[in-house]
Amino acid sequence: MALAVELIAIDSTNGNETVVAECLAAYLSANGVESELIAREPARANLVARIPGTGDGPSLAFVGHSDVVPADPRDWTHPPFAAVIDDTGYLWGRGAVDMKNEVAARAAAMASLARAGWRGTGDLLLVVVADEEDGSAFVGMNWLVDERPDLATTYALNEGGGFPFALVDGRRVVEVSIGEKGTCPVRVDAIGEAGHASTPTLGDNAVPLLGRLLARLGQGVAEPLDHPAVRVMLESLLGDGAVERLGLVEALRQACALHPTLAESLPAVAGTTMAPTLLHGSTARNVMPARAGVELDCRILPGTTEAEVLDAVRLRLGDEVAYELSLAEPAVHGNASVAEGPLWDVVRDWSLATLGAQMFPTLCSGFTDSVYLRRSFGTVAYGFSPFSTTPTEVVEAGYHNADERIHIDDIALSADFHTHAARTLLG
Numbered sequence: 001m002a003l004a005v006e007l008i009a010i011d012s013t014n015g016n017e018t019v020v021a022e023c024l025a026a027y028l029s030a031n032g033v034e035s036e037l038i039a040r041e042p043a044r045a046n047l048v049a050r051i052p053g054t055g056d057g058p059s060l061a062f063v064g065h066s067d068v069v070p071a072d073p074r075d076w077t078h079p080p081f082a083a084v085i086d087d088t089g090y091l092w093g094r095g096a097v098d099m100k101n102e103v104a105a106r107a108a109a110m111a112s113l114a115r116a117g118w119r120g121t122g123d124l125l126l127v128v129v130a131d132e133e134d135g136s137a138f139v140g141m142n143w144l145v146d147e148r149p150d151l152a153t154t155y156a157l158n159e160g161g162g163f164p165f166a167l168v169d170g171r172r173v174v175e176v177s178i179g180e181k182g183t184c185p186v187r188v189d190a191i192g193e194a195g196h197a198s199t200p201t202l203g204d205n206a207v208p209l210l211g212r213l214l215a216r217l218g219q220g221v222a223e224p225l226d227h228p229a230v231r232v233m234l235e236s237l238l239g240d241g242a243v244e245r246l247g248l249v250e251a252l253r254q255a256c257a258l259h260p261t262l263a264e265s266l267p268a269v270a271g272t273t274m275a276p277t278l279l280h281g282s283t284a285r286n287v288m289p290a291r292a293g294v295e296l297d298c299r300i301l302p303g304t305t306e307a308e309v310l311d312a313v314r315l316r317l318g319d320e321v322a323y324e325l326s327l328a329e330p331a332v333h334g335n336a337s338v339a340e341g342p343l344w345d346v347v348r349d350w351s352l353a354t355l356g357a358q359m360f361p362t363l364c365s366g367f368t369d370s371v372y373l374r375r376s377f378g379t380v381a382y383g384f385s386p387f388s389t390t391p392t393e394v395v396e397a398g399y400h401n402a403d404e405r406i407h408i409d410d411i412a413l414s415a416d417f418h419t420h421a422a423r424t425l426l427g
Ligand SMILES: [Zn+2]
Pocket: 065, 098, 099, 132, 159
């Protein structure tokens, strides 16, 4: 797939995205699709291409990001921007799975529709944005949604799903991401009394007090919450009514037993996680501090409030040790789309027919730009770009890691899916 090779060969490490937008614009133009480059900063252009609809039917956006995370060539089998295709058909390079593969597939689908003279009843858009991996520069999707209200579409397909796997009971499922969790970092400070470190029993050193709080926090695994997205995940695996029938905890246990990947991923998206990460102790070795703190990287379900997060942390900490809680940073809330409706049906029917897999709706534990599309436009946005040849372990190991790679057949497969989705959804 020449376009994917060309895109991966561009070093668009967060901050240098215009080259990708120009490459895509040239490719689309050669296939009869005009596009615009929309930039707040010259080196960081976003691309918007459109095949206008013939009427007022539903509209669909193919979404992607053009930036990649940094890569250290010393860690790689093939240089990260060489875009090598090996003898077995794997395309290697930074962005091979996150997400120039998907950008190439979506652009190729749009190009093939244009070459065939296709027009939908509503608009088909390709929106490829800068600065997804960081987002703090405010030049990518978070800026674009305010700048360009005409990017509101009924539906969107973005990154975050498409991995099929076999459950222990023999069923085959494929992940489709229906939403994203948010973040709400919390700081916990154990409160003691300062003292001279030469005499440990003087005062009330806050560091061992913090140790007791850390023991109560453990790894910060979530208590499962009865939440619509959690129900839809569990019931897709265990059948309708499973949460009522089994209770939430038992339903989660049974779902986790269906695959080793689920045993890790499901508890992480079933409630508020609170992983302890940053530590704050004394500023001098010979001073036992009156306060010692830890920051918890809390990840929250759509709709969970800051007050609910603080309550969940208090419940975990108990009342044996004095502490104070504060928000380390303002919360960033995620959101989700419903796992039903015309786009859902298209993905479900295609997956069953082509991958032999039933849908497994999940929440992304990280972040994608779909959050902005749902928040600003109410778009029904899913993360889905199918893989079939590349093993799921290879895909998942590639994210932000060395030796990111994808089998080129999967780029063609994804392009086929997107062509089908546009034709079916937009008529
Ligand atoms: Zn990505």
